[in-house]
Amino acid sequence: MxxxxxxxxxxxxxxxxxxxxxxxxxxxxxxxxxxxxxxxxxxxxxxxxxxxxxxxxxxxxxxxxxxxxxxxxxxxxxxxxxxxxxxxxxxxxxxxxxxxxxxxxxxxxxxxxxxxxxxxxxxxxxxAPHAMNWIAQRLATSSSVNSSLKASVDEAAEQKHLSDSESEVLILLCRGLGNQEIADRLFYSESMIKKHVSQLMKSFGVHSRLELVVSVLNRQWK
Structure with a gap:
């Protein structure tokens, strides 16, 4: 090993x-x-x-x-x-x-x-778990990406062939919202949001929500 x-x-x-x-x-x-x-x-x-x-x-x-x-x-x-x-x-x-x-x-x-x-x-x-949502939210507003958050998500969605609902979840995730907040915004169940987030992490080849956000904002998807 x-x-x-x-x-x-x-x-x-x-x-x-x-x-x-x-x-x-x-x-x-x-x-x-x-x-x-x-x-x-x-x-x-x-x-x-x-x-x-x-x-x-x-x-x-x-x-x-x-x-x-x-x-x-x-x-x-x-x-x-x-x-x-x-x-x-x-x-x-x-x-x-x-x-x-x-x-x-x-x-x-x-x-x-x-x-x-x-x-x-x-x-x-x-x-550290307690800091993850805060960092995701701050990254969405202070990231060094040159274009808007929506443009970054749109490009990622095109590259990864995301559905409209997956794209909606992704942009709210990149704004630092938790599962329940996203569910409330999109009128989905929290369990549905969890499934979308899991599928998004799989699509982008990442292991955490924060890594997903960093990947999208910095356009580092595989």
Whole structure:
């Protein structure tokens, strides 16, 4: 089994030890490097072959956002996930907009942290559950896409041969609405909306609602 090579970066040694222990216990993961500030993490990448960087968002010298910026400037950059004890919607949005693959919390159950890393390695975008709808809504209004939301959805709908009802659900999903809100707007049952969302994720080859929104807004569908 191919193992994901991980760099763990956090200015708290206890957090580094705890995360390293957790990840090393996963059969498909191995921690190959650790760092205690952002600059040290960046230096490690020059000497160690890494598939994924799991970094605290608040670190000295280079914080998580600055570290991500430096990593993205590299050829063939590793997957980047930020992890934090205190969630900040602003920093979460920044990480996702910049091209990070995730924003998760240290307080999430260990199995969810492991699952998040696996999903990111499979091309997914992962975010702490409570922040997902907020980020989707903000992405719809602050995304760097050059045209309107409707134009992005229309193009996606044409490429993916979506039905009219699927397109309607998709545009409301991209505006950050939840299933019940979409159902109320479109006069559908919530179960029907769930079926549409599941089918949309399947059509776009994504693993989460947020990844679907990011894919459509940035026109990154497969």
């Amino acid at each position: 191919k193992q994901t090579r991980i760099l763990v970066a956090d200015d708290d040694p206890l957090a580094v030890n705890a995360l390293s222990s957790l990840l090393n216990n996963a059969e498909d993961m191995t921690v190959v490097a650790t760092a205690f500030d952002g600059q040290q993490a960046l230096d490690r990448l020059d000497t160690v072959d890494v598939d994924l960087v799991l970094a605290d968002i608040h670190m000295p010298k280079l914080d998580g956002v600055a570290l991500l910026s430096e990593i993205l400037a590299k050829d063939d950059p590793p997957v980047f996930i930020s992890i934090t004890a205190l969630a900040s919607e602003k920093s979460a949005l920044k990480v996702i907009e910049m091209g990070g693959s995730g924003y998760i919390l240290k307080s999430q159950p260990p199995e969810m942290i492991i699952a998040s890393l696996r999903e990111a390695m499979n091309g997914g975008v992962v975010v």
